[in-house]
Each structure stands twice: as C-alpha cells, then as structure tokens.
Amino acid sequence: MTSSFFRFFSRALVVAVAGLVVSTAMAQDFRIGFVNTERIFREANQAKAAQTKLEQEFSRREKELQNQASQLKAASEKFEREAPTLPEAQRVTRQRQLVNQDQEFQRKQREFQEDLNLRKNEELQQVLERANRVIKQVAEAEKYDLVIQEAVYINPKHDITDKVLSGLNSAK
Secondary structure (H helix, E strand, O other): OOHHHHHHHHHHHHHHHHHHHHHHHHHOOEEEEEOOHHHHHHHHHHHHHHHHHHHHHHHHHHHHHHHHHHHHHHHHHHHHHHHHHHOOOHHHHHHHHHHHHHHHHHHHHEEEEEEEEHHHHHHHHHHHHHHHHHHHHHHHOOOOEEEEOOOOOOOOHOOOHHHHHHHHHOOO
C-alpha cells in the first residue's frame, strides 16, 4: 500500500515539477534529460557482471532446492499410490513426515529468495550509484537543467540513456 502511494505521490510530484519546468522553459532555454533506469539495469556491463556474479553465487543453492523439490514430489506421489494399502499408523506417520519435509522445503525456499533479493538489491544499488555519477557528468557536460529517471511519457529526443550507458560501459 505504501509503495503504491509513494509511486503515486512521486509521479504526481514529477508532473507538478514538469508543469513548473514547462512554464519556466518558455522564459529561457531549459534542457531536460531522461534516463531509463530499467535499461541501465539490463544493458550496463556492470549490471550484467552483477547478474552473472549472483547466478554463480546462488546456483548451488538453487540446484539443491530444485533437487529437494523433485524428491519431495516423488515422495508425495509414492505416498499417494501407497496410502490406500498402508496401515493407519504408518499412513499417518508418513503423511506427517511429508508435511514436515514440505515445511522445511518452504522455509529453505523463503530463505533463498530473501538472500537472493538482498544480494540483488546490494548489487543494483552499486550500479545505480555509479550510473548517477555518470548521469551527473553527462548533465554537467551537456548543460542539462533537469534529468529524470521515471516518467509516464518522455519524448525520445530527451532520452540520454544511450549516453549514460556509453559512459558507464567505457568507465572502469
């Protein structure tokens, strides 16, 4: 709820600022630039390297979870086949074991997802910080008065994403 409110508020603020900018732009030469952050996260070399790093870092755990899911599915299917012929006590015991295994699997899956999201956010934050430095350099070099990173619509002539990507990918 707060996330959608924040997005709504930030977009309303952007619209208000854009309105103010338009009226100011009529009085003087006001340059606006736009950077597509999603493209930066997809196309920047640093972002690609971060994605590869995360895949390597988490691939073993992901494979273990996939194996555990397969084993749990096989055990569940076996239980379903055998349940009608099992004595009541044995059926209840195996059913309880399956429930415990499933709970353990769900817990590990949640931990994996939380760890992955945390690391992904850390890596993307580094990319974003570096991108913001390049954006500032481009804005100062080309005399932009305002650079925005999120908009409902932007005229392509104001999009400086390619310049930022070029600066990011050429800088080390």
